[in-house]
Amino acid sequence: xxxxxxxxxxxxxxxxxxxxxxxxxxxxxxxxxxxxxxxxxxxxxxxxxxxxxxxxxxxxxxxxxxxxxxxxxxxxxxxxxxxxxxxxxxxxxxxxxxxxxxxxxxxxxxxxxxxxxxxxxxxxxxxxxxxxxxxxxxxxxxxxxxxxxxxxxxxxxxxxxxxxxxxxxxxxxxxxxxxxxxxxxxxxxxxxxxxxxxxxxxxxxxxxxxxxxxxxxxxxxxxxxxxxxxxxxxxxxxxxxxxxxxxxxxxxxxxxxxxxxxxxxxxxxxxxxxxxxxxxxxxxxxxxxxxxxxxxxxxxxxxxxxxxxxxxxxxxxxxxxxxxxxxxxxxxxxxxxxxxxxxxxxxxxxxxxxxxxxxxxxxxxxxxxxxxxxxxxxxxxxxxxxxxxxxxxxxxxxxxxxxxxxxxxxxxxxxxxxxxxxxxxxxxxxxxxxxxxxxxxxxxxxxxxxxxxxxxxxxxxxxxxxxxxxxxxxxxxxxxxxxxxxxxxxxxxxxxxxxxxxxxxxxxxxxxxxxx
Amino acid sequence: xxxxxxxxxxxxxxxxxxxxxxxxxxxxxxxxxxxxxxxxxxxxxxxxxxxxxxxxxxxxxxxxxxxxxxxxxxxxxxxxxxxxxxxxxxxxxxxxxxxxxxxxxxxxxxxxxxxxxxxxxxxxxxxxxxxxxxxxxxxxxxxxxxxxxxxxxxxxxxxxxxxxxxxxxxxxxxxxxxxxxxxxxxxxxxxxxxxxxxxxxxxxxxxxxxxxxxxxxxxxxxxxxxxxxxxxxxxxxxxxxxxxxxxxxxxxxxxxxxxxxxxxxxxx
Numbered sequence: 060x061x062x063x064x065x066x067x068x069x070x071x072x073x074x075x076x077x078x079x080x081x082x083x084x085x086x087x088x089x090x091x092x093x094x095x096x097x098x099x100x101x102x103x104x105x106x107x108x109x110x111x112x113x114x115x116x117x118x119x120x121x122x123x124x125x126x127x128x129x130x131x132x133x134x135x136x137x138x139x140x141x142x143x144x145x146x147x148x149x150x151x152x153x154x155x156x157x158x159x160x161x162x163x164x165x166x167x168x169x170x171x172x173x174x175x176x177x178x179x180x181x182x183x184x185x186x187x188x189x190x191x192x193x194x195x196x197x198x199x200x201x202x203x204x205x206x207x208x209x210x211x212x213x214x215x216x217x218x219x220x221x222x223x224x225x226x227x228x229x230x231x232x233x234x235x236x237x238x239x240x241x242x243x244x245x246x247x248x249x250x251x252x253x254x255x256x257x258x259x260x261x262x263x264x265x266x267x268x269x270x271x272x273x274x275x276x277x278x279x280x281x282x283x284x285x286x287x288x289x290x291x292x293x294x295x296x297x298x299x300x301x302x303x304x305x306x307x308x309x310x311x312x313x314x315x316x317x318x319x320x321x322x323x324x325x326x327x328x329x330x331x332x333x334x335x336x337x338x339x340x341x342x343x344x345x346x347x348x349x350x351x352x353x354x355x356x357x358x359x360x361x362x363x364x365x366x367x368x369x370x371x372x373x374x375x376x377x378x379x380x381x382x383x384x385x386x387x388x389x390x391x392x393x394x395x396x397x398x399x400x401x402x403x404x405x406x407x408x409x410x411x412x413x414x415x416x417x418x419x420x421x422x423x424x425x426x427x428x429x430x431x432x433x434x435x436x437x438x439x440x441x442x443x444x445x446x447x448x449x450x451x452x453x454x455x456x457x458x459x460x461x462x463x464x465x466x467x468x469x470x471x472x473x474x475x476x477x478x479x480x481x482x483x484x485x486x487x488x489x490x491x492x493x494x495x496x497x498x499x500x501x502x503x504x505x506x507x508x509x510x511x512x513x514x515x516x517x518x519x520x521x522x523x524x525x526x527x528x529x530x531x532x533x534x535x536x537x538x539x540x541x542x543x544x545x546x547x548x549x550x551x552x553x554x555x556x557x558x559x560x561x562x563x564x565x566x567x568x569x570x571x572x573x574x575x
Numbered sequence: 576x577x578x579x580x581x582x583x584x585x586x587x588x589x590x591x592x593x594x595x596x597x598x599x600x601x602x603x604x605x606x607x608x609x610x611x612x613x614x615x616x617x618x619x620x621x622x623x624x625x626x627x628x629x630x631x632x633x634x635x636x637x638x639x640x641x642x643x644x645x646x647x648x649x650x651x652x653x654x655x656x657x658x659x660x661x662x663x664x665x666x667x668x669x670x671x672x673x674x675x676x677x678x679x680x681x682x683x684x685x686x687x688x689x690x691x692x693x694x695x696x697x698x699x700x701x702x703x704x705x706x707x708x709x710x711x712x713x714x715x716x717x718x719x720x721x722x723x724x725x726x727x728x729x730x731x732x733x734x735x736x737x738x739x740x741x742x743x744x745x746x747x748x749x750x751x752x753x754x755x756x757x758x759x760x761x762x763x764x765x766x767x768x769x770x771x772x773x774x775x776x777x778x779x780x781x782x783x784x785x786x787x788x789x790x791x792x793x794x795x796x797x798x799x800x801x802x803x804x805x806x807x808x809x810x811x812x813x814x815x816x817x818x819x820x821x822x823x824x825x826x827x828x829x830x831x832x833x834x835x836x837x838x839x840x841x842x843x
Contacts, residue, residue: 102764123785138785358784367782371775378767385763389665480763481661485654488770493647496774500781503622503643540781 089400089409097383097413106379107417110463111425114372118429121367123359125441139359139442144198144327146218147265151356151445154197154218155327155349156279159336163191163274167314168240171276171307172254172342173206174231178280178303183209184352184534185280187305187345188237191246192273193265197327200265202246203277203351204237206305212237213532214248214260218353221532222261224250241314244268254309271316276336278305278347281534300348302333308342355527355535355543356445362452362526363542365433366426366459369524370495373466374488376422380414380467381483384474393575404567407475411563414471415464422460430456447526454548458523461552465559466491469517472562476569490558494518499539510545517558519544522551590676590685598659598689607655608697611745612704615648619705623712636807637727638737641709645741645801648701649748653769656690656752660834661762669843679838683757687831690749698745702738733806740803740820747820747827748773751796754830758837772826773797789813796826 097103125141146152163169169189176187188205202216204224212224212235229235236251247262284298312319323336327349336345358364387393400406430452434444447455466487474483494516498509513519522544529537537543544551598604622643660683663669676682710727729735751772756765776795780788792798792813802812802819809815814822 102761106764117779120779120787121783122787123783364782367779370778371771374767374771374775378763382761382763480665480761481654481657481766484763484766485650485770488767488774489647489650492770492774492778493650496778497646500777501643501646503626503640505625508625 086405086409089402089405090412092396092399093406093409093413097417100386103379103382106375106382107421110372110375110379110418111421113375114366114368114422114425114459114463115429115432117368117371118365118433119436121359121364121433121437123440123442125359125443140354141441142443143354143445144196145446146198146353147200148217148219149446149448150219151354151360151443152198152218153281153327153350153352153354154199155325156277156351157334157336157345157347157349158190158192158195158273158275158277158324158326159321159343159345160192160195160273160275160324161312161315161319161321162317163241163272163312164314164316165268165270165272166242167191167272167274167312168238169274170236170238170309170311172234172236172309173229173305173307174234174342175306176206176208176229176303177305178301178346180283180301181208181303182281182283182301182534183207184350184532185301185303186213186215186351187278187303187347188276189239190275190277190351191239191241193267193269195273195324195326200268201351202239202248202263202265204239204248204250204260205277206235206237208280208303210532212250212260214263215351215532216246216261216263217265218351219530220261220263221530222248224248224258224260225252236309239274241268241272241274274312274315275321276305276307276310276343276345277351278303278345279349279351280347281350281352284536302346302348304344304346306339306342306344310343350533352533353530354445355530355533355537355541357536357541357543359437359442360445361542362430362434362444362447362455363524364437365430366455366524368425368429369459369462369521370492372422372425372459372463373491376418376463376467377470377487377491378484380418380470381474381480381487383410383414384471385478385480385483388478388575389480397575403570407472407563407567407570411468411471414467418463418467419460422463423457426456426459429459445527451526455524455526458548458552461523462520462555465520465552465555466517469555469559469562472559472566475566476562491517491520491555495521495539513539513545513551514554517555519546519551520555522546523548525551586676586678586681587684590678590681591688593672593676594682594685594689598693603658604655604693607651607658608693611648611651611655611697612701614651615644615701616704616708617644618647619644620708620712623709623716626713626716636805637709637713638706638734638806639804641705641713641727642702642737642741642804644701644705645744645804646797649745649773649797650770652694652697652745652749653752653773654766655693656749657756657762657765657769659686659690659753659756661756661760661765664760664843665762673843680835683753683831683835683838686757687750687753690753691746694746694749695742698742701745702741706734706738731806736816737804737806740816741801743820744800744803744823747800747823748796750827751823751830754827754832754834757834758830760837794822796823799823 125139143151144154171189185208186205190203192201193199206229211226214222236254238249240247244264248260249257251257280301280303283301470487477483494512495518498512525544529543619641752769759765776791777798780791799814799819800823802814803816
């Protein structure tokens with residue numbers, strides 16, 4: 060036990076330092092690390108591919124035939140349309156009404172007094188009035204002044220245009236005077252309560268209006284439809300054609316090129332009750348059925364039908380994205396990850412980028428493929444797919460991929476907050492899919508509450524897939540089930556993005572505050 | 576004798592007791608059951624309060640409205656059932672369980688009994704709460720016997736069937752979830768599959784419409800199973816109440832069978 064003599068002070072050993080340059084710990088390096096983790100877990104890659112396959116595959120289930128509402132009782136509202144006329148703007152339209160007309164030149168005017176609008180189950184958008192139309196071919200250009208069932212006097216043109224005139228219903232005590240004047244391509248509409256004081260309702264250019272057009276009186280009344288309780292497929296809607304009759308007097312035409320005789324045409328075919336015109340004391344009565352309006356496409360006619368696989372793809376994507384972070388907590392890998400790169404919020408950012416890009420890259424081809432396969436399949440069964448602009452089509456398809464990507468980020472962020480796989484997946488499905496489910500197929504909530512559910516929750520993001528605008532002048536079932544949402548497409552998507560950003564912010568904050 | 580003690584009955588009883596102790600002593604079990612009850616009653620009450628029928632002639636089904644909360648509550652029950660087995664896989668506990676109780680089928684059977692009991696207990700409380708809340712709220716909106724609607728009373732045959740059936744429904748959803756979780760093992764994947772099976776059928780059925788949509792609602796575990804809640808308009812339903820619950824029972828049986836096979840054949 061003799062102490063060793065300290066002949067020399069112990070040699071001081073410097074710790075070994077590698078001569079290799081320090082590794083890059085930038086964001087790029089983190090991205091690479093996270094991407095390597097993602098692509099080397101077989102289950103996650105399988106899940107990602109499954110999300111794509113489901114997005115494409117479920118759309119292929121659709122097999123309805125045009126014209127028939129297969130299976131359900133009382134096919135009153137009809138199945139998907141087989142064909143539809145297209146308006147001057149290229150959109151699908153309904154153009155069916157009764158038309159009492161004369162030939163008009165390029166400098167012309169039509170003036171009339173309307174004293175009543177009656178009919179069997181008159182609709183809010185039953186309409187009658189005066190119209191100048193390029194021809195009696197459905198879908199041709201037009202401008203019209205009209206009285207409506209409950210929206211006062213309107214000027215409408217080329218199907219999508221709509222301007223309000225005098226309010227209030229028409230009656231013998233409160234008649235409405237309407238006037239249309241044409242000068243070249245320009246048509247101007249006026250209304251008046253007394254026939255002396257006129258006010259302009261609107262003026263429109265109808266490019267390419269032929270020099271000889273048809274002008275005269277018309278009446279139309281859209282189909283009535285009352286969807287019954289739509290709760291989970293029990294019950295079907297009722298409805299049918301309606302018919303409107305308007306009484307006109309003080310009819311004055313200038314610029315007529317014919318002999319002044321009226322000709323009656325049921326434009327677009329006629330159905331539902333007595334159609335036609337007849338002279339009454341001092342004027343004309345016109346009865347018509349149908350509508351002059353853009354179509355609100357729904358069901359199998361809608362491009363949205365090709366993207367219904369999104370729901371299934373979304374659930375698979377949510378599972379993968381949740382696992383991408385919760386598996387690290389379960390296995391304890393998160394401690395290695397945090398040791399390797401102590402910039403904690405950058406880890407989450409890198410994970411978010413990896414999962415979002417992966418979801419988008421798989422989602423976009425899946426969405427395009429769903430459209431490319433199911434659209435020709437629907438056409439081959441005779442179904443008319445209502446046209447959309449190329450830009451809208453790109454937005455709908457990219458929307459599917461963006462939905463997957465942002466939902467994946469939301470799942471990742473919630474996963475970092477909750478740290479449990481089952482809880483995360485349930486929470487994300489509960490905030491994205493369930494609001495849609497409660498608002499649309501379940502349909503137990505009143506319409507107002509259902510709309511708010513789709514404005515405030517992350518489910519608002521589905522709005523980005525809405526292919527067609529909702530027209531205020533067309534009564535239709537504007538429900539999520541038909542492809543319509545209460546928010547505008549990008550506004551709805553912004554709501555989803557805001558939720559994802561909020562969750563990511565919370566996750567970054569908690570990751571820095573909590574022990575792993 | 577020791578041979579007798581090793582009999583199947585004893586091993587079932589032992590594993591049952593073991594599973595019950597595990598379920599009882601986990602904090603999560605109680606919280607999840609509570610969440611299922613609270614969410615079911617809250618959603619049912621909210622929908623009952625929101626529904627309005629001023630004219631008194633809408634085709635509403637009081638029992639179904641007051642039990643709407645099941646649509647959300649079942650998700651929590653599913654989580655509870657999934658975690659019964661997948662949490663053992665994630666923590667490695669399953670190896671201890673199987674070492675202690677080598678009869679694997681008995682382990683799954685015991686878990687099934689425990690989770691069914693929990694779902695039945697929680698479901699009974701949730702359904703009774705929903706019906707009580709619905710009765711007082713709906714009467715305030717003109718949906719009561721005075722306006723020609725069936726009364727929301729347990730003495731009424733269809734209402735009793737809807738309420739009792741909803742409890743059974745929750746138990747079957749729990750079994751379905753347990754079976755899938757046993758087959759898949761990972762909790763996130765299992766709950767994703769369960770919720771997908773439950774909610775995708777009605778969404779797709781509504782979007783596709785027509786006869787295909789109707790078929791999807793006939794075979795979907797949730798759409799078929801919850802036909803048990805209908806007390807009005809039975810003729811318009813895609814599937815009858817008890818037949819519908821039978822469809823869900825078939826799903827649950829298939830899932831449990833798949834789970835049992837995987838458990839028996841695969842290493843834990």
